[in-house]
Amino acid sequence: MNREKNNGARLTLAELRSDILGIDTRVPLLDGSERPYVFLDNGASTPTFGRVLRCISSFLPWYSGVHRGTGFKSRLATEIFDRTHDVVARFVGADPANNMVVFTKNTTECVNKLSNRFGFAPGDLVIATGMEHHSNDLPWRKNAKVLHVGTQPDGEIDLKELRSAIREFKGRLRLVAVSGASNITGICPPVHDIAEWAHDAGAPIFVDAAQLAPHRPIDMLPDDDKRHIDFLALSAHKMYAPFGIGVLVGPTAFFEQGEPDMVGGGVVDVVTFDEVVWKHAPHKDAAGTPNVVGAIALAESLSILQSVGMETIADHEHSLLRYAYERLKRIDKVHLYGPTTDLGNKVGAIPFTVEGMHHALVAAILSAEGGIGVRNGFFCAQPYVKRLLGVTKEEEREAGCGTGDTDRTATPGMVRASLGCYSNEADIDWFLEVLGRIVRREYKGKYIQDPASGAFQPEGFRVDVERYFSFFEDAGQVKDRSYSEAS
Ligand SMILES: Cc1ncc(COP(=O)(O)O)c(C=O)c1O
Numbered sequence: 001m002n003r004e005k006n007n008g009a010r011l012t013l014a015e016l017r018s019d020i021l022g023i024d025t026r027v028p029l030l031d032g033s034e035r036p037y038v039f040l041d042n043g044a045s046t047p048t049f050g051r052v053l054r055c056i057s058s059f060l061p062w063y064s065g066v067h068r069g070t071g072f073k074s075r076l077a078t079e080i081f082d083r084t085h086d087v088v089a090r091f092v093g094a095d096p097a098n099n100m101v102v103f104t105k106n107t108t109e110c111v112n113k114l115s116n117r118f119g120f121a122p123g124d125l126v127i128a129t130g131m132e133h134h135s136n137d138l139p140w141r142k143n144a145k146v147l148h149v150g151t152q153p154d155g156e157i158d159l160k161e162l163r164s165a166i167r168e169f170k171g172r173l174r175l176v177a178v179s180g181a182s183n184i185t186g187i188c189p190p191v192h193d194i195a196e197w198a199h200d201a202g203a204p205i206f207v208d209a210a211q212l213a214p215h216r217p218i219d220m221l222p223d224d225d226k227r228h229i230d231f232l233a234l235s236a237h238k239m240y241a242p243f244g245i246g247v248l249v250g251p252t253a254f255f256e257q258g259e260p261d262m263v264g265g266g267v268v269d270v271v272t273f274d275e276v277v278w279k280h281a282p283h284k285d286a287a288g289t290p291n292v293v294g295a296i297a298l299a300e301s302l303s304i305l306q307s308v309g310m311e312t313i314a315d316h317e318h319s320l321l322r323y324a325y326e327r328l329k330r331i332d333k334v335h336l337y338g339p340t341t342d343l344g345n346k347v348g349a350i351p352f353t354v355e356g357m358h359h360a361l362v363a364a365i366l367s368a369e370g371g372i373g374v375r376n377g378f379f380c381a382q383p384y385v386k387r388l389l390g391v392t393k394e395e396e397r398e399a400g401c402g403t404g405d406t407d408r409t410a411t412p413g414m415v416r417a418s419l420g421c422y423s424n425e426a427d428i429d430w431f432l433e434v435l436g437r438i439v440r441r442e443y444k445g446k447y448i449q450d451p452a453s454g455a456f457q458p459e460g461f462r463v464d465v466e467r468y469f470s471f472f473e474d475a476g477q478v479k480d481r482s483y484s485e486a487s
Contacts, residue, residue: 107246132208200226205229
């Protein structure tokens with residue numbers, strides 16, 4: 001496994017940017033030209049660090065099943081895989097003596113697992129907020145009664161209401177579930193304060209860190225600290241390591257209790273036709289063959305982020321946000337949602353709409369005429385987005401939302417530009433340039449809306465997949481994979 005080592009030197013933000021796979025990739029525009037892609041959809045999934053790809057490339061010759069093999073490669077792979085757990089625990093400040101790291105597919109699976117493992121009794125209450133991603137809402141609704149604490153018109157959680165609800169439901173309250181950062185407005189609630197309120201009421205806290213972990217340092221704090229985070233989840237595909245892995249961190253004692261939610265190989269000590277004896281944690285919650293490569297990719301990515309420093313990343317994103325908002329506020333007819341002045345307490349998500357234009361049209365033009373990747377719609381947080389937009393129940397009905405109506409022509413929504421640690425001012429400049437053209441209606445294409453999805457497609461422009469990618473057998477020979485292959 002000979003690979004570059006950093007020899008203790010810290011990576012710089014510039015080195016991070018140049019290591020992003022595809023940073024210079026040119027994409028076609030509607031007018032037939034090409035330009036380097038500007039990726040502003042990091043809130044959904046980030047691109048990959050080249051170092052992560054090189055790391056797994058150097059591991060793969062040693063790849064082998066873990067925990068149950070006796071061969072050298074299996075023993076080595078097991079040792080490396082086990083160490084990935086420590087890297088994750090360190091990254092989030094979890095005490096490995098009392099806490100464990102469970103690998104899943106993604107944050108959604110983490111929340112479902114936790115909800116299924118919680119052992120809720122009828123009448124048990126989870127307090128969540130009106131800010132949550134559906135993945136930190138629906139899994140709780142499945143197994144418990146959920147109280148959604150309100151948000152203010154500017155997107156902030158009503159913290160007074162949250163605190164008094166936690167106090168009021170002491171006894172019945174089993175868990176407080178809250179985002180570490182909103183995927184819409186980027187707002188970071190004071191999770192350690194909320195943890196203290198929850199603990200005073202005898203309940204643990206779960207923090208959905210899918211959006212927080214890529215942007216800010218996290219410290220779950222010692223277990224005996226009142227402000228300690230009990231459970232936390234994150235997704236590697238939002239952290240420059242998109243190889244199908246997520247992480248749930250929580251107290252080992254919690255996972256020792258109850259039955260695993262998923263059963264099969266790896267979770268049992270004894271099986272007879274009549275009896276099953278579960279393994280101890282952490283194995284009990286790791287059914288089947290684990291995603292060893294995904295875990296290694298995540299651990300490498302977390303080490304890279306720590307080498308740059310999460311404070312450095314947070315400062316960089318904060319100054320980029322300031323740069324973007326100063327300019328955005330000057331563009332007439334662009335409506336911004338969430339904080340626009342106090343930007344220190346939000347991660348790099350910029351939600352907006354353009355007056356008189358459908359959000360999907362704005363997103364389509366940014367892509368076809370600017371080569372800019374953003375996202376539009378509700379971003380899996382329908383209640384929050386509708387509240388920010390001030391959509392009334394009546395308007396929802398008229399637009400067909402909530403009725404299962406298949407005509408989405410008038411479904412409300414927003415556009416979101418979201419930053420990564422490698423984003424820079426040039427990305428923002430180009431985004432604002434194209435947005436300015438859109439606002440002034442200086443775009444060139446004709447865009448046709450598909451009523452079933454609500455999406456707009458530019459006339460005469462299609463994605464020619466074969467030009468950019470093919471599988472081995474399509475070409476009948478090994479293709480040139482120059483930029484995507486680890487060197
Ligand atoms: C705040 C938040 N929570 C949870 C999720 C779900 O993450 P995943 O799709 O990786 O399960 C997302 C994804 O966008 C998110 O932004």
